[in-house]
Amino acid sequence: MSLYFFVSSQRQLTEGTPWAETIADSIDAEIVLVVLGQDRSTLAEQARKTLQSSSTIKTIEVVDEDIDSVLNHIRVKKSSLVLIVKEAHDEPLQRSLFERSPVQTLWLRINGVPPTSSSQIFDFDGSTQSATQRIAKRLLGHSGQAPLLENDLPIDADNPKWLEQEAVRLETQRCQTGDMVWILYGRTPGEETRYAAARALMKESTQASIALISKGETFPESLASRLRYWSTHVAEPVTREQRVELSQSLTEGSHPSWEFLGLISASAMLAAFGLLQDSAAVIIGAMLIAPLMTPIVGAGLALTHGNRPLFQTASNAIVIGFLGALSSSFLFGCLVVMLQTPEVTPEMWARCKPSALDFCVGLVGGMAASYARTRSHLSSALAGAAIAAALVPPISTAGLQIAFRITQGADSPIWSSGQGTPIFGPVLLVSVNVLTIMMGSSFVLYARGMRVDRAFTVGQRWAGRMTILLVTLMLLVLVWTLGH
Template sequence: MAVREPLTQVIGRAGEQVKRRTRVRRPSSAEGRDAYHVMVAVGEERQLVPLASFGCALARSREGRMTLVTVTPDGTRPPWLKVPPSCADVPVDVLVLRQMKAPGQDLAHLVNQKPPDLLVIGWRGEPKRGRYLLGRTLDPVLRNVLCDVAVVRSDFARTPRNVLVPTAGGPNAARALEIALSLGSDVQITALYVAQRSLGQPEVILGRERLRAAVAPWEGQSLIQRRVVQAHDIVRGILGEANSGRYDLLLIGASNESAVDRALFGNVPQTVAVDSPIPTVVIRRQAETVQRRLRHAWWRVWRFFPTISTAEQVEVYKRIHRGARPGVDFFIMISLSAALAAIGLLMDSSTVIIGAMVVAPLMSALLALGLGVTMGNLRMIRMALGSVLKGAFLAILVGLLVGTSMPKAAPTGEVLARSHPSIVDLVVALLSGMAGAYAICRRDILAALVGVAIAAAVVPPLATVGIGISMGSAQIAGGALLLFLTNLIAISATGGLVFLAFGFQPEPSESERSRVFHRGLLSTLFLVLVVALPLIWLTWRSVQQTSLQRAITDVLTSEVPQRYVEVTEWHICEREGETFCLEITARVDHVVTEEETAALQRRLAARLKRPVSLHVIAIPVQYFHIQVSPSATVPMTKSTNSAALQP
């Protein structure tokens, strides 16, 4: 960390901040308004010499000045805050801030009052987990300061002689090269490009071109050498070169610091800085105004999201692991839940189906799958996936047995509702996964997990698959299976994202788990897209059918003469291209002629704007109306719009 987090609370009026500035020596003539200014933030004694030595080397090479700054609870200067002998030839100021808010916020506020050219801060090399990239203190500085930042990890007390600068053409890498050149005229710099071995020789050629473009501004400098190495991944390539013994400093440009990038692709500079065998400096250029404001707005919203401690993370892990383990209780509850769901589906009873949702244990297994991906825990992924598959097979089998025991049962509304999934079901599953993961991480609202299980409805689709198989209906079974796969993928995906927000993530040093984590997240996103495509198509087809049915109903209502015909039902027969067959069943009180049917067909085709093949089933009827009068006799009269039928 650049600044030590205090253990005491500072009491003072709001907005008050005491600054104590000490001028170590009078600045030289080179120091003026435009002199290169390096500000070094020191949080503890052991950071003083390495950070000050690095800052002095940069200020010296540009005939600039340096400011040492620290934050203390009461604003007093620590006894160890002295200018090192290595900075004797550099104008140095010492500034002490009284802590008013968090140390990182106080430092950022000071820097932004009159931004230096470069801010140097230290880092212990122990990254925080979850939302923070480098820690609770450093992240506010990185987000908010209006200057370039150099994050220094490890100790060194002398100017380096051989500097390694990995580059892929980004702006931060160019800034790292510029700072490396500022370390001194006798510093040898190696610009490194790591070509992924799987991409072969074309990637090596591309790397040479990118290095040539990266060092083009300093083409005349003989101090910069270009080097391309092949490795299985970028981190391995950089660490392998740094471990060769030829370098005494690694300068690397920062990558995008957004949470999405870190989750999907990892943070290469952070991982390299943690595992580097030599002193490492991560360089980040000042962000553009729009980018900085967007990042600041994102973090203002993000900070309201609650956090959990490491002990709470362990408790959540144990709770999910225990609930997803495929033991005897797991299979008994799956069997009972599937039986209840199947009976409720065949009875068309939503109450019974809700009871089945409450007792189903599959929700824990789905959340365990998301947690396993987030933590890069391959063992948990296998256990959760095995539990889901075994539970799904058992639920389908129970649904098949219940459906077979009722051979004369017909598809009910509840069965049909689960055989026609739509994109809305995907949205519900995504939200259910987020709610379930959030509830299980927060002990105070753990009871809400029951409601989430009802909303997700994991077991009823599996029971519907078994019922569809027992009825010999591939449409029912296939639609219900698609609904279950939608729930499986969506709940695991968004549940994993919530776990990531709560800090569940493999450490950058755990390379194997990090690979599982990244591949798992990319695979999950791919599966969400894959399952969304048929749902979008089914939703579009359902909307089209609904629109067509509404149009036909409106046409029949307006075009069919009510005084002659009463339509009791209609349905669409087999369609042939744009022409579709419409079969109408109606009660009539007269003989319907072919000319009348043809006229109705023409009116339907004109209103629907497509060819229509019309079939009319006319059922002759006679209407009677029985009227009860106060007299003893009960007259029987015909309806006024009915014609008498002679016997």
């Protein structure tokens, strides 16, 4: 078992070493002293002197002072517990490390030596008292007493600032030098206010030491972290400038316009012509000029960012594009009915019977399209992704079948129940494609770094609920498809 103690200043090393040794003795662990920054030779030399005088510090390591390097170091070394001592100039890095650390992490604002009795240890509030008592008992050998907020104050108060001020006031009244206040951080939306109050306590000149303790990553979070780590090693990470440029491009392309409507209508009529002529080449050409892929990937980006307005804008563009394509193909079909006897070709029937394989086509196509958008030299792959997704031909098929009055149960001689479901089948197929492309692109964009690292934002909570809703809808459609 190993305790990783990260330091970037002499003060952290001096004040934090007694705490690290106390915790290491309590959990029977070895201390690995990690110096942040390759250029801190003086601090590294002082760390080596500390190593010589300590029986529990076994190793000294040096890592680059950036969050990705630190997180990767923790994962590679498979540490059991991380200790960081608050330092004002390092607060952004420390906060990011604390919130994203894959293992249990203790963030300390030290004022004195470690407590020597349970009477010196306070839990922040009663809602997490049993958990923090177990953690305090394991790390320090003392379980603690009553919570600091003993009046059972509501953690989800409408005024978070009031709770922060109340926590500081009660700490000043109840705590003395040498005491300690524990705050549990659980990465759940309900703990936002507690976390804000804890950070307010850490910034104040309190008498007690303040300890923020995280639970570490859950299995889904660990899986997502490994995915991000893997993706950065498969392809070159997306730079900040590239992320901004891609976000702007997708945002602009997700806004419906007359130009967008005209292009999607032209694509639908071209696809309708190809379907009637049973010409795969013309249908492929229609797929290439259809602008519908951009707002779908834009919706995927909105899920990744938790950007509700962008999702609504992209959804509007998708609906407008669908209605425009359906209307134009219907009008084209009406013209055909006036000029000749309508005929449903094999290309049209092929889009009337969606199958489970269509889910794979849309998902992989969306992943390929979004990945190509993050790699400028792979822009040629976008054409292939657009062809594979085949968004417009099913809409054109539905429009033509409406114009030809081909419906289930009709007595028309060209109706064949064994070949699929007219109108509904193509609409279901394009719905499947839209959903799978959206989810596939969101997955890849998240893995490629197009995400927000802030914890517990309203947008992230909305994105989580919307993702669950869309996945549930996909599964329901899949079950229906398999049943038919």
